[in-house]
Amino acid sequence: MLSVRHALVMLVLATAATATNAAASATKVWETAGFKNPESALFDSNAGVVYVSNVNGVPTGKDGNGFVSTVSLDGKVQTLEWVKGLNGPKGLARAGGKLYVADIDELVEIDIKSATIAKRYPASGAKFLNDVAADAAGNIYVSDMATNTIWRLSGGTFEVFVNDAKLEGPNGLLVENDTLWVAAWGVMTNGMETKVPGHLKRVSLTDKTIASHGDGSPLGNLDGIEPLGGGAYLVSDWVAGKVFRITPNGEANILAELGPGTADLGYDPLTATAYIPQMKTGMLYAFKVK
Numbered sequence: 001m002l003s004v005r006h007a008l009v010m011l012v013l014a015t016a017a018t019a020t021n022a023a024a025s026a027t028k029v030w031e032t033a034g035f036k037n038p039e040s041a042l043f044d045s046n047a048g049v050v051y052v053s054n055v056n057g058v059p060t061g062k063d064g065n066g067f068v069s070t071v072s073l074d075g076k077v078q079t080l081e082w083v084k085g086l087n088g089p090k091g092l093a094r095a096g097g098k099l100y101v102a103d104i105d106e107l108v109e110i111d112i113k114s115a116t117i118a119k120r121y122p123a124s125g126a127k128f129l130n131d132v133a134a135d136a137a138g139n140i141y142v143s144d145m146a147t148n149t150i151w152r153l154s155g156g157t158f159e160v161f162v163n164d165a166k167l168e169g170p171n172g173l174l175v176e177n178d179t180l181w182v183a184a185w186g187v188m189t190n191g192m193e194t195k196v197p198g199h200l201k202r203v204s205l206t207d208k209t210i211a212s213h214g215d216g217s218p219l220g221n222l223d224g225i226e227p228l229g230g231g232a233y234l235v236s237d238w239v240a241g242k243v244f245r246i247t248p249n250g251e252a253n254i255l256a257e258l259g260p261g262t263a264d265l266g267y268d269p270l271t272a273t274a275y276i277p278q279m280k281t282g283m284l285y286a287f288k289v290k
Helices: 004-019
Strands: 026-032 038-044 049-054 066-072 077-086 089-095 098-103 106-111 116-122 129-134 140-144 149-154 157-163 170-176 179-184 186-190 193-197 200-204 210-212 222-229 232-237 242-246 252-257 266-268 273-278 283-289
Touching (some): 038 283, 049 077, 066 089, 089 140, 140 170, 222 266
Parallel strands (some): 170 222
Antiparallel strands (some): 026 283, 049 066, 098 106, 106 116, 129 140, 186 193, 232 242, 242 252
16 A cells, blocks of 8 residues: 555656646755765655765775765754765665665665664676666666666675666666666766766666667766656756756756756655755755746
């Protein structure tokens, strides 16, 4: 049986489907400072908090300085260093009572109730594990932007799910039914630089085929992706610092411009609130999306 909250969320998404072509806007609700290179924000409806990963240094540095924060829905930091002992923590996903964190070359499993690291899953050969997404069955998908690879944790085994140059620097991930959505950074030429910026892509979870969303036109150096309902998506561009609403046909509408470092966002569909970390300034923003 569906929970009351889940039923309300489904109603919100269904209602959004009737307005996917309407003008989009975003209004800032609050902003909170004091984070240390915040890379990802994840809204947790069960706990009523936002988790924020803090790189706290060089994104590829194995320095043990990284941590995850918990923030209340009105923007107050509950515990800055809720879980410590990470290196360069980035993307976050929740499945069951566990929080999964991408940490350079390993996937870290955190037990939410005890706020402790339960397990680490090494990703041999990975260079820059970035975002994390969970499917309905509890399988966990992790992007490695530097090697055009998607990893999957399933049944306790962490292994390569797909490796393909067509992924073009996979960053943000989202699972919807049998589709893995990928917010691509773009084809990298010199470090993180791109000659051609990325766009949204779809990976079939059944046969692993890869396709572009819309006409495949370059959009930006994409980072986070969240569903807005009705075939629309909320997407961030790390380099340009923009937050987009992507329409069902792939058109992009700018909702906010927060400067370079606008990273992996989270979203609460029930209140239409986006939680956006700004990696360079150490800020976390909340925006109401319309």
